[in-house]
Amino acid sequence: MIPLLATIFRAASLGALAATGFGVLFNAAPRPLAFCAAGGALALAVRTALLGHGVSLEAATFLAAVTVTLFAAGLCRQRLGSNATAVAVAACIPMVPGAFFARSLLGLFALTAPDVLPLDQSFTDTVVSMLRVVFTVGGIGAGIALPLAVLRRCEF
Amino acid sequence: MILRHRDLEQIALVALRCARVLMQCGSSVRVIHECGALLAGCRGVELLGMRVGYASITITLSRDGNSITRMATVPPPGVNQRLDQAVRTLVREASETCMPVAELSERLDRLMHDVPRYPDWLVVTAVGFACAAFAGLLGADALALPAVAVASGAGQVLRMFLHRRGVNLFVVVTAVALLAAFLGGLGARLSGSFTQELALVSSTLLLVPGVPATNAEMDVVDGYPTLGSARAVSVLMVMVFIAVSIWLAQILLAVRA
CATH class of the missing domain: 3.30.1300 (Pantoate--beta-alanine Ligase; Chain: A,domain 2)
Known part of the structure; x- marks a missing residue:
């Protein structure tokens, strides 16, 4: 239990740092920036906890995105107003599997290399990682869009 | 009236x-x-x-x-x-x-x-810390993190420089990803990290088009699949250009994936 809590704390801290950094890059105002940090920590904490209980990466990412969107657009709606969507998006950015996508594309490059061995294994690994990226990105998008559609978000 | x-x-x-x-x-x-x-x-x-x-x-x-x-x-x-x-x-x-x-x-x-913007130095620093955090999340060791922070910060400096000169988006992506990946990989190697490849990839994560990617999906969900598809294609193209730059950096540094 203690190692899992330590892993969750570490992931939440790094998630908060990444979400804040991207919030600054996106020129978010200081108050929404604090919510970005909280949302990033929440997203990574939920995802890491679910992964620790054997949930798949894709499902854990989807549920984390739903949680963060409910946090931003539901619980903090009064304070965030139309910022809620932007905060939910920034908070979910640390879960975008950019590195895995780059790796899967590199895997495709490797498939065409002259000395690729064994081909079947390389091909399977590449396709599996590509599919995981697609499902994870899909999970993030659906996890943000569906709660917002249900909550009838206030955009103005 | x-x-x-x-x-x-x-x-x-x-x-x-x-x-x-x-x-x-x-x-x-x-x-x-x-x-x-x-x-x-x-x-x-x-x-x-x-x-x-x-x-x-x-x-x-x-x-x-x-x-x-x-x-x-x-x-x-x-x-x-x-x-x-x-x-x-x-x-x-x-x-x-x-x-x-x-x-x-x-x-x-x-x-x-x-409408105010954050000063450039703060944006560069924030991007450096964000990419280092990304690297930590992906499992890079502690020795690689400073290299990732510096490399992605340098990438952000180049991105702002090229963006202000109106350079094509995909040229910017390729140049920034190549610089950041090369510096990240080189820095990790010089600092004795065992996760050089992760450092190389993580240094380019400042370019990951997270907002367009989520916007693409939200547009489709909201009933606007045409623009959603266009955004998705542009996201895919950005990722392809990032991957090409990482591939080049790996060749330059002789890093095996």
Whole structure:
């Protein structure tokens, strides 16, 4: 239990740092920036906890995105107003599997290399990682869009 | 109140200007449509249609048998949340008070100049820390993290430099990813890290188009699959260019994946 809590704390801290950094890059105002940090920590904490209980990466990412969107657009709606969507998006950015996508594309490059061995294994690994990226990105998008559609978000 | 054709044109043009800024700031299509409807509706004008494309927006307004269609081009989209929120607040106020078109246009001009941005040094530092955090999440060892922070910060400096000179988006992506990946990999190697490949990849994560990717999906969910698809294709192309740069950096550094 203690190692899992330590892993969750570490992931939440790094998630908060990444979400804040991207919030600054996106020129978010200081108050929404604090919510970005909280949302990033929440997203990574939920995802890491679910992964620790054997949930798949894709499902854990989807549920984390739903949680963060409910946090931003539901619980903090009064304070965030139309910022809620932007905060939910920034908070979910640390879960975008950019590195895995780059790796899967590199895997495709490797498939065409002259000395690729064994081909079947390389091909399977590449396709599996590509599919995981697609499902994870899909999970993030659906996890943000569906709660917002249900909550009838206030955009103005 | 009788509106002349010229009045309709002024409303259409200011609605297009607001929509254009929102689009440039990273808003979804639903927001652009609501913006057009709010600005037209408060004047008793009917929004007959609005088409939001990747590079242009078209609006058709009608009142008392008069109708007008106007189109505006949209520069490549970016993300600026503070300007986005400021424009939304202005549009809501303009809708509630039926603000004269000239005043709305003037205030929009002012917003575009007055909305503050974080200083460059802070953005570069924040990007460095964010990418280092990403690297930590992906499992890079502690020795690699400073190298990732410095490499991605250098990448951000180059991105701002090229962006201000109006260089093509994909050229910017390729150049920044190559520089960041090379410096990240080299720094990790020099610092004795065992996760050189992770450092190399993590240094390019400042370029991952997270907002366009989520916008693409939200647009499709909201019922605008055309722009959603266009955004998805642009996201895919950005990722392909990042991957090519990582591949080149791996060759230069002789790193095996």
